[in-house]
Amino acid sequence: MSNTGRRALFIFFCATAASAQIQNQADDGQWTMASKNYAATRYSTLDQIDTGNAKNLKLAWTFSTGLTRGHEAAPLIVNNTMYIVTPFPNILYALDLTKPGAPMKWVYEPKPAPASQGVACCDVVNRGAAYYNGKIYYNTLDVQTVAVDAVTGKEAWRTKLGDINLGESMTMAPIVAKGKVIVGNSGGEFGVRGWMAGLDAATGKIAWRAYATGPDKDVLIGPNFKPFYQSERGPNLGVKTWAGDAWKIGGGTGWSWVSYDPDLDLIYYGTSNPGPWNSDMRPGDNKWTCTIFARRPETGEAIWAYQIFPHDEHDYDGVNENVLLDLNIKGQNRKVLAHPDRDGRVYIIDRTNGEVISAETYGYVNSTEYVDLKTGRIKVNDAKTTGFKTTRDICPAPPGTKDWQPSAFSPKTGLLYIPHNNLCFEMQGTQANFIAGTPYVGALVKMYAGPGGNRGEVTAWDPVQAKAVWKVKEELPAWSGAVVSAGDVMFYGTMDGWFKALDAHNGNLLWQYKVGSGIVAQPVIYKGPDGKEYVAVLSGVGGWAGAVVSGGINTVDGTAALGFTNAMSDLGKYTTKGGMLYVFSLP
Amino acid sequence: MCSRCLSLVLLAGPLFAAGPGTLRVCADPNNLPFSNERGEGFENRLAKLVADDMGSKLEFVWWGPRKGLVKNSLDEDRCDVLMDVPASLGSVSATTPYYRSTYVFVSRQDRHLHISSLNDERLAKWRIGIHIVGNDYAPPAWVLSRRGLSANVAGYSLFGAYGEQDPPARLIDAVVAGDVDVAIVWGPLAGYFAQHSKTPLEVTPVSPQNYLTVPFVFEMAMGVQKGNDRLLAALNQALQRRCADVQAVLHDYGVPLVPGGEGKQSCDASRLSPAALLH
Numbered sequence: 001m002s003n004t005g006r007r008a009l010f011i012f013f014c015a016t017a018a019s020a021q022i023q024n025q026a027d028d029g030q031w032t033m034a035s036k037n038y039a040a041t042r043y044s045t046l047d048q049i050d051t052g053n054a055k056n057l058k059l060a061w062t063f064s065t066g067l068t069r070g071h072e073a074a075p076l077i078v079n080n081t082m083y084i085v086t087p088f089p090n091i092l093y094a095l096d097l098t099k100p101g102a103p104m105k106w107v108y109e110p111k112p113a114p115a116s117q118g119v120a121c122c123d124v125v126n127r128g129a130a131y132y133n134g135k136i137y138y139n140t141l142d143v144q145t146v147a148v149d150a151v152t153g154k155e156a157w158r159t160k161l162g163d164i165n166l167g168e169s170m171t172m173a174p175i176v177a178k179g180k181v182i183v184g185n186s187g188g189e190f191g192v193r194g195w196m197a198g199l200d201a202a203t204g205k206i207a208w209r210a211y212a213t214g215p216d217k218d219v220l221i222g223p224n225f226k227p228f229y230q231s232e233r234g235p236n237l238g239v240k241t242w243a244g245d246a247w248k249i250g251g252g253t254g255w256s257w258v259s260y261d262p263d264l265d266l267i268y269y270g271t272s273n274p275g276p277w278n279s280d281m282r283p284g285d286n287k288w289t290c291t292i293f294a295r296r297p298e299t300g301e302a303i304w305a306y307q308i309f310p311h312d313e314h315d316y317d318g319v320n321e322n323v324l325l326d327l328n329i330k331g332q333n334r335k336v337l338a339h340p341d342r343d344g345r346v347y348i349i350d351r352t353n354g355e356v357i358s359a360e361t362y363g364y365v366n367s368t369e370y371v372d373l374k375t376g377r378i379k380v381n382d383a384k385t386t387g388f389k390t391t392r393d394i395c396p397a398p399p400g401t402k403d404w405q406p407s408a409f410s411p412k413t414g415l416l417y418i419p420h421n422n423l424c425f426e427m428q429g430t431q432a433n434f435i436a437g438t439p440y441v442g443a444l445v446k447m448y449a450g451p452g453g454n455r456g457e458v459t460a461w462d463p464v465q466a467k468a469v470w471k472v473k474e475e476l477p478a479w480s481g482a483v484v485s486a487g488d489v490m491f492y493g494t495m496d497g498w499f500k501a502l503d504a505h506n507g508n509l510l511w512q513y514k515v516g517s518g519i520v521a522q523p524v525i526y527k528g529p530d531g532k533e534y535v536a537v538l539s540g541v542g543g544w545a546g547a548v549v550s551g552g553i554n555t556v557d558g559t560a561a562l563g564f565t566n567a568m569s570d571l572g573k574y575t576t577k578g579g580m581l582y583v584f585s586l587p
Numbered sequence: 588m589c590s591r592c593l594s595l596v597l598l599a600g601p602l603f604a605a606g607p608g609t610l611r612v613c614a615d616p617n618n619l620p621f622s623n624e625r626g627e628g629f630e631n632r633l634a635k636l637v638a639d640d641m642g643s644k645l646e647f648v649w650w651g652p653r654k655g656l657v658k659n660s661l662d663e664d665r666c667d668v669l670m671d672v673p674a675s676l677g678s679v680s681a682t683t684p685y686y687r688s689t690y691v692f693v694s695r696q697d698r699h700l701h702i703s704s705l706n707d708e709r710l711a712k713w714r715i716g717i718h719i720v721g722n723d724y725a726p727p728a729w730v731l732s733r734r735g736l737s738a739n740v741a742g743y744s745l746f747g748a749y750g751e752q753d754p755p756a757r758l759i760d761a762v763v764a765g766d767v768d769v770a771i772v773w774g775p776l777a778g779y780f781a782q783h784s785k786t787p788l789e790v791t792p793v794s795p796q797n798y799l800t801v802p803f804v805f806e807m808a809m810g811v812q813k814g815n816d817r818l819l820a821a822l823n824q825a826l827q828r829r830c831a832d833v834q835a836v837l838h839d840y841g842v843p844l845v846p847g848g849e850g851k852q853s854c855d856a857s858r859l860s861p862a863a864l865l866h
Contacts (some may be wrong), residue, residue, distance in 0.1 A: 016844040180609040190721070243737035278721075278723065411862055431677055434672055438755065441802065442723045
């Protein structure tokens with residue numbers, strides 16, 4: 001750690017004397033993994049930009065990626081170099097921050113198979129890279145993990161982890177914990193069996209792979225597996241909670257975030273919804289889909305698991321981020337993870353054992369009633385179930401109250417900043433559809449704005465009191481990540497292209513800047529070689545919500561893009577496509 | 588949609604010039620009996636028939652059948668026509684249907700199963716192969732789950748592994764290999780592979796045609812981008828004029844045809860259907 005780093009850490013400790021304690025991790029002003037740190041707080045200790053001067057923020061420089069699909073990645077900043085991973089074809093750019101305008105140092109092109117574009121369910125996005133020990137690690141859409149020398153841009157290794165021919169793809173941002181690159185697959189829509197894997201960071205050799213379905217030996221459940229709730233105990237639940245051998249194609253992919261607690265030596269991640277059948281076809285709890293796992297990073301061994309949503313039928317993946325916090329709740333110091341789920345609840349879970357401490361709603365929810373804290377089981381509202389029937393006004397919609405877009409936590413305010421959606425949907429099993437010449441009956445999914453008429457929202461959540469402190473409405477789904485700083489400024493972007501700075505205390509708008517295309521990426525904060533604080537974000541609308549613009553979907557068909565177009569048919573009026581990095585600083 | 592918007596779409600949409608020109612048809616490069624790169628599918632042949640009739644040059648645009656087919660083909664203006672879409676597909680403008688087929692049971696003849704009813708008690712004892720259509724509803728999948736037979740189901744991909752020949756046909760291979768006792772498959776696919784199988788296969792239409800409102804019989808048509816009414820009219824006229832030829836092609840490929848139906852068909856399919864059904 002550098003001197004600057006120690007100083008930052010010291011300031012940081014002083015600042016966190018408040019009720020909420022963040023997991024202690026040094027901050028040297030760099031941004032070495034998508035979620036900023038192992039705890040996934042997306043909190044920067046930099047405080048040059050504050051609530052008083054944020055209004056003076058100016059554009060410092062820009063960089064065009066030359067691509068037009070959804071840009072979801074977080075730039076990395078390591079050793080005065082910025083690294084940007086693009087959507088397909090997953091180009092890695094290295095930009096020299098020591099020179100004016102940050103010219104390109106090198107570019108690395110992994111050349112993923114073009115066919116992988118057809119496999120991606122929801123636009124051909126990539127959520128970013130991780131830096132570790134001189135290398136940049138990231139995934140390509142055609143199911144490979146690559147390691148690239150951070151200085152030279154030369155490929156160190158690449159490992160093929162799956163088969164795009166079978167519908168697998170990769171979009172998530174890895175982390176590197178204890179020398180293992182942790183990566184997971186996407187593609188639950190195509191009959192893929194979900195997994196998370198640990199690769200040796202030096203060689204790319206696959207050290208372990210843990211499936212989300214199937215017998216315990218495949219899920220890496222052994223004698224040390226101690227889930228908190230009774231319903232998670234018993235042998236081979238990954239087989240027994242499925243009909244027949246449906247578990248072999250049961251989904252539960254790991255397409256999103258991984259966090260890590262070095263003290264407990266546990267990684268945490270959530271698995272996606274079950275697939276590929278509709279819910280009628282897969283009776284049972286369908287373990288271990290929609291589940292949070294705690295595993296050892298070196299071996300993948302499962303230590304505990306909590307299934308957030310047994311037998312999911314609303315497409316409520318459990319993949320959202322797990323932000324690791326040390327909180328004082330009801331007089332007790334608890335090591336928790338905060339997980340704002342697709343189902344509309346912020347789960348505060350004891351990360352040592354998987355006990356749910358609270359699970360209150362942060363948006364409008366009618367599909368479920370409550371989570372029973374004694375059994376851990378969610379109570380589904382029977383009037384809002386889906387199936388081969390018409391069900392109206394189900395909230396939240398399949399992208400959930402929040403999809404992949406990651407929240408940020410400030411230890412100074414003690415609040416979790418959650419950019420999210422406000423969408424409901426109706427479902428009718430009537431529409432004819434077809435694949436490869438074969439007709440069938442499609443589920444007609446139409447999404448629309450939830451109560452209030454706004455499709456997005458930013459909520460500041462108190463994880464101790466389990467309630468919202470403030471909310472800001474957004475016309476469109478807030479599909480970008482959040483970042484927050486010690487200057488008490490919280491940043492996020494909107495799909496109509498506004499990059500915004502809010503006062504972290506009250507949500508007041510401090511500053512905004514209109515970028516070229518809608519923002520669906522993860523903003524980051526870093527210290528430049530000149531000692532100044534910078535805020536960077538990729539613009540470039542896309543992703544599931546933005547595919548209506550970036551994919552050129554016919555908006556006459558409200559059920560295209562898995563039902564999202566109906567809710568987003570006017571997006572083309574607000575924004576056009578195109579990937580561009582924007583970097584801001586004070587004058 | 589208001590009529591003014593519709594007319595705007597018309598003006599902005601790709602206008603097909605009737606008469607000499609090129610008819611671009613999006614088709615799967617590797618999916619018999621529908622189409623392949625070598626032009627061996629019935630969609631290849633029907634497209635040729637129609638293009639010839641319209642005096643147009645035929646150009647195939649090869650596009651695999653993954654998600655977002657309509658979006659990636661017609662809506663991106665990569666082609667003018669998608670062959671073989673359900674006539675009631677909402678995301679395209681469909682021609683009058685030119686055939687009507689049904690899901691069928693496929694089993695090895697040497698098993699002597701003689702199954703035709705979706706309510707057959709024996710299904711509870713069998714392993715049943717069907718195609719996976721994701722969160723949507725494959726008609727047989729829905730019926731089997733209603734009957735509590737989900738555990739008997741073996742799912743096969745409709746996308747399949749691109750490297751292999753005609754990936755959706757793995758389901759028929761499974762019947763031949765004995766991996767499943769019976770498959771419930773869309774008729775044209777089953778009819779064609781039964782015709783070419785070295786192991787004799789039994790193909791019988793499922794009954795009933797509608798199971799508690801879920802249809803097993805579909806009318807199939809060609810699709811154009813919504814609002815491209817000139818091309819739609821030209822295709823309809825060509826289908827009408829070449830009706831007998833269209834039916835002959837379907838017959839060649841062993842497409843099980845189902846007579847009747849409420850929708851208008853481009854010509855009377857019933858004349859040839861008994862032969863095709865008895866095939």
